[in-house]
Amino acid sequence: MTAEKENLIVNLTFEFSLEIIKFCELLEERRKYVVARQLLRSGTSVGANVWEAQNAESKVDFVHKLKIAGKEANETKYWLMLCERSESYPSSLALITQLQAIDKVLGKIITTSKKKIIQ
DSSP states (O other): OOGGGGOHHHHHHHHHHHHHHHHHHHHHHTTOHHHHHHHHHHHHHHHHHHHHHTTOSSHHHHHHHHHHHHHHHHHHHHHHHHHHHOTTSOOOHHHHHHHHHHHHHHHHHHHHHHHHHHO
């Protein structure tokens, strides 16, 4: 990943996806298959949508793809909060913290990009 090293949101979401994979493997070891599958899908989708946005056809398309990434992040937060609050699940607090940082960066990019569309 040479060009991506300079792109904060691509890096954050890619690293987050790697951490989600590890966490889901841990969930599967503990036989928490349903949550593991849901979390793997939504958690890695955040980065996949950000990655796809890098080749958007227009600013509007770019914002749309990032909004989808934001929705996936919101769903991921739901599954992580379930894990965090369920006694028989491992702690997901570190992932929740990572996701909050991603959400802030996504929000700023979307806001800035929307302003550029209007101008």
